[in-house]
Amino acid sequence: MDLGSGLKIKSSEPERISRHATISSLPDEHRAREDALDNLLFERFSEFMKSHTFEYKVPDDTINDLNKSVEEGRKKKGGGMKMKSMMMILTLKAATIGAIVLKLIGMVAFKALLIAKVAFTISSIIALKKLVETKHHTSTYEVLAAHPHYDEHNHFDRSFKHELPYRGYNGA
Structure with a gap:
């Protein structure tokens, strides 16, 4: 089987008959089923790796470029x-x-x-x-005397009837 870019997988042994796992052959318990599937997967992968070889062909241009770079890297300029x-x-x-x-x-x-x-x-x-x-803190208080209260009414001309400039007023 050619995978491209010079990579090939070849079978080194004749194909074997692989066993198939069906749902009925697997255990009912979830954890046991996972373990059985993991084991089956590992067995098939190991059989595939044993029965096949991988081949990689390096292109000639790559080898020439590698040789030139090794020579240039070792030279003193x-x-x-x-x-x-x-x-x-x-x-x-x-x-x-x-x-x-x-x-x-x-x-x-x-x-x-x-x-x-x-x-x-x-x-x-x-x-x-x-x-x-030292704390020489002094406070001064001023006491103000209350002013005497006077009840004065301006009695000047209180009982006098006001004469108004118009005649229609008779006073009360």
């Missing part, structure tokens, strides 16, 4: 030392810049630590000062 020195210089430069950057980060962190220590010292001095100082 000229000019390799020029690039090596350039790469070493770039690596040295990157390492130097990396070290400088790390030192700058350390200096910034140290500066932040010093500022935090100064702030903590100042706040602790203020807190101690507030705890230690």
Whole structure:
């Protein structure tokens, strides 16, 4: 049987009569049925592998390409030392810049630590000062006397009948 791309499966033994499993020959219990089917599948697969061979034909172009790549990989090409020195210089430069950057980060962190220590010292001095100082807390209260209440009515001309500018008014 040809599978394509140079892969073939050939039977190495004459075909055997395989046994067939029917539903009636399998056990009724679910777990036992699964075990029986697993065993049957494994037996058939192992018989197939024993009775057949797999053949793969590698194309000639692939073998030629492989030989060329092995030869090219083992040869030394000229000019390799020029690039090596350039790469070493770039690596040295990157390492130097990396070290400088790390030192700058350390200096910034140290500066932040010093500022935090100064702030903590100042706040602790203020807190101690507030705890230690004597508390002369005085309160002043002002008592206001109530104003006397006067019941004054303007009695001026209360009983006098108002004279209005029109005649139709007779007063009550």
